[in-house]
Amino acid sequence: MKITSVTAVPIRARRHTPMVATQGSIDVSEFGVVRVDTDEGLTGWGEIAMSWGRVGRALCRDVELTLGPTVNGLDPRDLPRCAAAMEQRLPLPMDGGHAARAGVEMALLDVAGKAAGLPAYQLLGGRARDTVPVAWPIPWGTVEATVAAAEEAVAAGFPTVKLKIGRAGRLDETVVAAVRAAVGDDIAIKVDANMAYRSANQALAALRPLERHGLQLIEQPLPPRDLDELARLRDRLETPLLLDESCWELRDVGEIVRRGAGDVLNVYVTEMGGPAQAVKAFAAGEAAGLVGLLGSQCELGLATAACAHVGVVVSNLAYESDVVGPLRYVRDIVxxxxxxxxxxxxxxxxxxxxVEVDPEAIEAMRC
Structure with a gap:
């Protein structure tokens, strides 16, 4: 089997409510849909999902001008060979290149699974569990709005809520305290600072008061490359430190381990460059005694399916993941x-x- 065509279509997906955090506010996601055709008539589909920086239209051009010609003529079932070819042409540190590559790799995995008659999780190693536990992320908002969102999440069966923090003053502490009082002690609360603080000392001053209310995890309080400062902070916190922006490619896992910068890896299928690459990142963490969870760019149905296949395969998935994107949108592409x-x-x-793509939805959402 040979790849004959790789195309990508940019789309805009409107969210029910905006996601507001340190980086800004998003009420519409500009993503992309990748299609891989083969000489045997099989078609695979993938999704480009990146919320910040270069997004849908720019990354679709990466697929059509760079990645598509790179894998054209290769066997889509040879995932390592295709991944290596894409890595050589579009290295992960390129802005957004990881999401473009991830969209192609999803489509290749989709083709490979269809050719074998197997779900993707079987090609990735087989299931370690049947489902992926998930949390409900809650954006910045008033105390009352955040409490209401947390109560709705608990009523819907979510065992964990994730609160965005990083605001000045004592508002974060007030919000965390109010949510804890509302949901009780049996619901886990994790917080995400999205790199809001500039030093370990500043972060410690902001986070210590929150720890009094019982946190499950503290996510990425400092900039991604401040690994030594993160290690200093980790030694002084009671709550495990979850690294997100510091863990965007496979080599990052080694640096995190070497410097003792974190306790838990937040692995994104989109940021690692695809499902197979994400499985590698979990395995690298497991070899060093680290556990992880799946992060999310608020993906639509295609990429959420890819995340689900990864989540049931990896053995060191230890906390609820953030992959609930399809619940956020007015319309999906599947x-x-x-x-x-x-x-x-x-x-x-x-x-x-x-999952089956919805051509009418893709055309209606095209941008």
Missing amino acids: HEPPVIAGGVLVPPDRPGLG
């Missing part, structure tokens, strides 16, 4: 997104990624 209910994400059992 007919039936993966099921998210009762605090878990369920991987489709059909061959490949296991």
Whole structure:
């Protein structure tokens, strides 16, 4: 089997409510849909999902002008060979290049699964669990709005809520205290600073008061390359430190381990360059005794399916993941997104990624 064509279409997906955090506010996601065709008539689909920096239209051009010609003529079932070719042409540190590569790799995995008649999780190593536990992320908002969102999440069966922090003054502490009082002690609360602080001392002053209310995890309080400062902070916190922006490619895992900068890895399928690359990142962490969870760019149904397949495969998934994107949007690009209910994400059992694209939706959302 040979790849004959790789194309990408940019789309805009409107969210029910904006995501507001340190980086800004997003009410519409500009993503991309990748299509891989083969000489045997099989078609695979992938999704470009990146919320910041270079997004849909620019990354679709990366696919059509650089990545597509690179893998054209290769066998889509040879994922390592295709991934190596894309790595050589578009290295991960390129702004957004990881998401473009991830969209192509998803489509290749979709084709490979369809050719074998197997769901993607079987090609990635087989299941370690049946479902992926998930949390409900809550953006910046008033105390009252945040408490209401947390209560709705608990009522929907989510065992963990994730609160965005990083605001000046004592507002973060007030919000965390109010949410804890509202949801009780049986619901886990994790907080995400999105690199809001500039030093370990500043972060410690802001985070210590929050720890009094019982936190599950503290996510990325400092800039991504401040690993030594993160290590200093980690030694002084009681709560495990979750690294997100510091963990965007496979080599980052080695640096985190070498410097003792974190306790938990936040691995994104989109940021690692695809499902197979994400599985490698989890394995690298496991070899060093680290656990992880799956991060999210608020993906639509295609990429959420890819995340679900990764999540049931990796053995060191230790906390609830953030992959609940399809619940955030007015319309999806697949007919039936993966099921998210009762605090878990369920991987489709059909061959490949296991979801069917909706051509009318893609055309309507095209930008």
